[in-house]
Amino acid sequence: MPKTYTFKNDVLKIDCMNCIYGSSVEDFPECMSEVINDLMSVKNAKSTILAKEREYEYGFEQTRMLLEIAKLIEKITVNKWFSYKNLVTEKCDRCVSYRTDFLNNLISQKLRTDPIGAYVMLIRRIRHTKVLTERTKGICQGCYNHYLKKTLGPLKKRLEETTLIKKSLDFLPGYKIGDRSIYRQIFIPSVRPNFTYTKYLATPPDKAEMVDSYQVNDAKVEIYKVPGEVRRLYQLIPLEFGLEEREYELLDRAKRYMASHRPLEKEEFASSEVRKNFYNIGLDMLRDLAGSANISEDRLKIIASILVRYTAGIGILEIILSDDHVQDVFVNSPPGTSPIYLIHSNYGECSTNIVQTKEDAELLATRLRLSSGRPLDEANPVLDAEADVPGGRARVCAIMETLSPGGLGFALRRHRERPWTFPLFISQHMFNPLAGGLLWFIIDGGRSMLIGGTRSSGKSSLLGSIISQIMKNKRIISVEDTLELPLTKFRELGFNVTRLKSRSVITMVETELPTEEALRVSLRLGDSCLIIGEVRSTEALALYEAMRIGAMANVVAGTIHGDSAYGLFDRVVNDLNVPPTSFKATDLVVINNTLKSADGLHSFRRTIEFTEIRKHWKKDPSEEKGFVDLMTYNAKKDELEPSSTLLAGESEILNSIARNVKEWKGNWDAVWNNINLRAKILETIVKLSQEAKNPELLEATTIVQSNSQFHILSEDVREEVGFMDTEEIYKRWLVWFKQHIKELTEA
Known part of the structure; x- marks a missing residue:
């Protein structure tokens, strides 16, 4: 041979x-x-x-x-x-x-x-x-x-x-x-075409039982239960591993030609413009290379899409990040020694049939350096960056020697390509309609709030959904060290958005502005709603300065790690050195958490606490009744329940909002009816979406229109009848929403 x-x-x-x-x-x-x-x-x-x-x-x-x-x-x-x-x-x-x-x-x-x-x-x-x-x-x-x-x-x-x-x-x-x-049965190799370095295990383990399967774009995903394993197997079957031999040869030749392209630093990482150019160039090249190979135009387009994935994109990771069920992806060091692991929304932590090699890891690291403009080397062994791919976005943390003895490793936190919305959270049982209506009311009231929670509890997702509830006539400024919030989508929806990128507290790139300075700059950019990606370090002092300045004007919101209102207070005061009384600038604390089932094999995200911060305390709000729960999580019922304080109308934050509104001042029933009206609207959106079997009704495009209609109709009813008639507002809103569904169906 x-x-x-x-x-x-x-x-x-x-x-x-x-x-x-x-x-x-x-x-x-x-x-x-x-x-x-x-x-x-x-x-x-x-x-x-x-x-x-x-x-x-x-x-x-x-x-x-x-x-x-x-x-x-x-x-x-x-x-x-x-x-x-x-x-x-x-x-x-x-x-x-x-x-x-x-x-x-x-x-x-x-x-x-x-x-x-x-x-x-x-x-x-x-x-x-x-x-x-x-x-x-x-x-x-x-x-x-x-x-x-x-x-x-x-x-x-x-x-x-x-x-x-x-x-x-x-x-x-x-x-x-x-x-x-x-x-x-004994020899099950990892298979990969010559055009990629990624290893692929084509066959699931013997006696593995398939429990689920679904499509992700042009790939198929199968979930297996493996005997003796607590982890499920995420078996990815991408289209590129099922091509004919002549198509492999064509793809390999085209990739070698495309490899001669040297991206400029100004080219945005995997941006839609770059991808489109690569697709068009690649398709023309494939047509020329195919010659008389008798490959159809449809197959050439499929090969061109695969070619873009492995040239302008990040390879097979793009398919994984396009899966709406995937929440986190882990590529452990040293590369090539273990499969990719991921967190699945339905099956928890899963191992995959994909192994990234050392060459794959080095290519990804190079792309992250180019896209972020941040170093990743022995002197700077950590890199925070973002990755935008078709169907998903991700925050990427990369490590290498000298921090990681095994070499390159990556953790990718996936975000939806489109923003989360309150109805989406309600449909996923993250919180109930009343919680959504209450939070919406407080957002419109221009209060300051912190979203707390453990890691991977949905803090940034909830913060993004809060933006969708802000009226479009408000300017929004965001400050982030890693661009996680879907502000590009909000800009496409007509929001007035300005985004500031600050220095990462991990990488400390000297050419970038520290977060505390970026926050102070945001205060000079005019009257705006202020959204802070995450409070990690010394910027906490500047944040509370912003909260005090923004009080009674526009919403100020940010995320921070903490498992309760007191845990958040303890972190802000004792870890981040914010004076205790400055914490009073926080009006509301919302806590998310990742809860586990009794068997320990399943987990789910829930909002577990709405706590208002009262102002009449000096040192410790927990001892001086400075923390008052508005809603708390009932594990038996698996939902948030209103507290007696909220039901009795004794919430200081709600009463402070009502004091500045003519129709609500001294009228708790009107305030409560308005909160319930908002809750009813959110609940109806979810219900009609399920009845119409149209999940698009839960997306930001519809929700932003619905919110605008709510405010417009509220104004019309108030001018016509002299007060906020919640039943009439809901009736008119429902007519509009059903007409909106009809228009979408006919389109």
Whole structure:
């Protein structure tokens, strides 16, 4: 077989491009023989790659099984197990030629191409020899016993000590020599086309049970329950791993041509403009390269999309980040040693069938450096950046030496491509309509609030949904060190948005402005609603300055880590050195949390606390009744419930809003009715969306229009009847919303 191999970094790579056979040991005996022969030469390989149109990689355990066979063959040869004295006794040599031919064929041929078949042949020969021993006497009987004891028996024992034979024993009943189905159960390589470095495990583990499947763009996702594992398997089946051989060749050639493009620093990472240009250029190139290959235009467009993914994009990670069920993605160091892990909204932490190699990791790191303008090197081993891909966005944290001994590693926090909205949260049971109506009322009242919670509890998502409830006639300024909020989408919806990017507290890039200075700049940019991505460090002092300035004017909102109102206060005062009384500038604390089921296998996000911060305390609000719950989470009912303070109309934050509104001053019933009206509108949106089977009604495009109509209709009703008639407002709003649904249906 015309094959050559290279051995580097304990990886045996065999070039099979000129081979007339395939390139997998489980399917082709010739390939298995070649691998075993090469392993006898290199001795200590930890991984084996067979490279043709695709690369089949066999990891450490699978390579070790073949290496054991190679070492056994070598040991048999070196130690001369088949010497004359081991085959026959001194008194008879009649059978020596017959036995030599059998053993030469077994070791030199069969054990290399089909070790399991060789073992079965050996078992049958032992059984046959034992029968002959019983039927003969004298010299022949002694010779047969000698042959069994000195040759066949030891060979059987050594074969049974190998991992490959041990794993095959359960499959042997009914086995026919030459059948390679057992090898397909044992050898499951990671497969990747030549145009990508990513490893792909094509087959799920044996006895794995598929519990779910769905489409993500042009890829298929299957969720498996693996026996003995608490993690589910996220089996991704991307389109690029199912192309025909000629399409692989075409894609590989096009990618090599496209690789000559050198992106400019000003090019936005995977931006829609860059992707569109790459797609058009790639499609034209594919048409030229295809020539007379008889590949249809539709297939060329599919190949062009894949080409863009691996040139202007971030490869297979794009598909994962396009999955609305994916929340976090983890690529652990050192690259290539473990699969990608992710957090799934329905199945929690899952392992995947995708392994990112060192080359993949280095390519991703380079793209992040270019897109963010921030360093990632030994002097700056941490990088915070953003990634925008079709169907999703992500905040990326990259680490490398000297912080990470194993090299490059990545954590990607996925965000929806489109903003979260209150109705979306209600449909996901994050909070109930009353909580949404209350928060909406407070936002319109221009209060200051902090969204607290544990990691991955939905703080930034809730902050983004708060923006969708701000009236479009308000200017919005955001300050973020990593651009997580979907402000580009809000700008497309007609919001007046200005975005400021500040220095990351982790990377400390000197060319960027510190967050506290960016906050002070935002106060000089005019009357605006202020949105702070996350309060992490010394910017807390500037934030409370902004809250005091913004009080009674426009909403000021930010996120911070803390599992309760007091935990948030403790962090702000004791960790971030904000004077205790300055905390009074906070009007409302909203706490999210990730809750777990009793079995510990499932988790879900909930808003668990609405707490108002009262102003008449000096040192400790928890002891001086400065914290008053407006809504608390009832675990039995799995929802937020209003507190007696809220129901009795004793909320200072709501009364302070009412004092400045003519129709609400001194009229708690009017305030409460307005909150319930907002809650009813949110509930109706969710209900009608479910009835119409149209989830688009929950998206920001519709919600922003609905909010605008609510305010317009409220003004119309107030001018017509002299007060805020909530029933009339709801009636008119419902007419508008049903007409809106009809227009969307007919469009």
